Every structure is written in C-alpha cells, then in structure tokens.
Amino acid sequence: MRVATWNVNSLKVRLPQVVTWLASQQPDVLCLQETKLEDAKFPVEEIRAAGYHVVYSGQKTYNGVAILSREPATGVQAGVPGFDDPQKRVLAADVSGMRVVCLYVPNGQSIDSDKYRYKLDWLARTNAWLAGELAANARLVVVGDFNIAPDDRDVHDPKAWEGQVLCSAPERQAFQTMLAAGLQDSFRLFEQPPQSYTWWDYRMHAFRRKMGMRIDHILVSGQLAANCRSCAIDIEPRKNERPSDHAPVIAEIAT
C-alpha cells in the first residue's frame, strides 16, 4: 500500500503533473491540498481516466482538499465535526482498510497575526478530533501540509527561522501533541538524507540552493507504523516547468 500527499498549489494548473505523477508512482492513495477549486469545478473525469476514485471538499481561490484512491472511499467526512470552519481544510475517508485523514493546516502568516491565532485554535480543535479518530481506528494515517517544521533538522536555516511561523514552539507543541496521541512521523522511522525538505520558496532560487522546509508529513498509527517500509520525498516534480512549491511525500505500508 502506497500512501502519498502533495500540496499542488492549484489543481487546475497542476492537473497534468498530477496525472503524470500518478502514472509514474502508482500510489494507492494520494491526498491533495490547495486544490483551489469549488466542488462543481473539480476534474472528476480526468482523475477517473487516470484510474482513481476521488472525494473532495473545496472552495474558490483558497484551500481545498481531495483524496484520490484506487479503491472507492467510504465514510467520507469533510471538516472537523462540530467546528464550523468555512475554510475547506479537512477531509477524511475509509480507504482500503485504513482511515485516511487529509489535512491542510493554516499557514499562520506570522506569529503576531490573527492568522497565527487561528492556526493554533485550528490545531487544538483538529487534535481533539484526531484523538477520537485514533481511538476508533487502529489503522489511521494522517497526511497533508501541516505547515509545521517539527524540528531544526527540518529547516534549512534554523537560526533565521527560530521562533518564526512554521517553527514556533506552540506550533511544534501542537505537532508533538499529535505524536503523543499515538501517531508517528513515518519519515523519521527511516534514515534520511540531510536537507530533506518538502517546500521551497518560489523566490531566490530557493530549490536549487536547498533552502527548504519539511512541512508536509505522513503520520501513522502504531499498527501502521509497525508495517511501514519506507517514507520518501519525491523532489522530481519540483523540477518541472511551473512546479508546485511543495514536493509530494510517499510512504509504503505493508498490508
């Protein structure tokens, strides 16, 4: 079972790259973030033609999440129950004997902003819900763009980023709360190359200068962690013409 996540920064622009990537990597599940499409405009036919079922929750211009899967999804849940958030950032579904949660965590802009406060509140509400999902689903995978670099290894210049958004202590604490609830960062179950990142700024030639951050993650419950065989970042799509600023992450879980 191959489970992947990719912030595509507009599925309209990136659809051809997504279809190409599906063909080359053959994931069983691919979670997308920042589709930036209202549901009526989701490219269902193109995804179906690529061999995947899909469920989605989107809006115009901002946010938007989707779960593509070889097997059809059931038990679809959009948003965190009881949290009336107009921003489309959460989608969960049962796929191939797993509970899959696709997250697009708010960016937070800067630590003195309203958006940062929204981010921390959003994380607290989402974590409370995830604890219940974990209790109800021994086979749980939580993936997406977390907009959190868990520790300094995940940041190209930890000094410059110290205390800044994506790296601040409250954000990292929220990430640790997810782990403490019973999830594991699949990427860190394995030896990894130095300077492993999933996002690079479009500006300043950040990608070729390896100025990135690891903010996209695949978290797995204990039962799935025991069967996880690999987790890797695929930087190839970041080299495309008109790339997303994020690279996909893919994990292999034995079934």
Add this chain to the structure above:
DNA sequence: ATGGCTATGTAGCATAGA
C-alpha cells in the same frame, strides 16, 4: 536587503501563500 515568485480573481492590482 523585509525584497525576491506564483496563483487567483478580475482587468491593474490586491490577497495569500510559507
């Protein structure tokens, strides 16, 4: 150096991303 780049909505720039 507080910029740099990309996408969207909409028609010359504002907003957002991270």
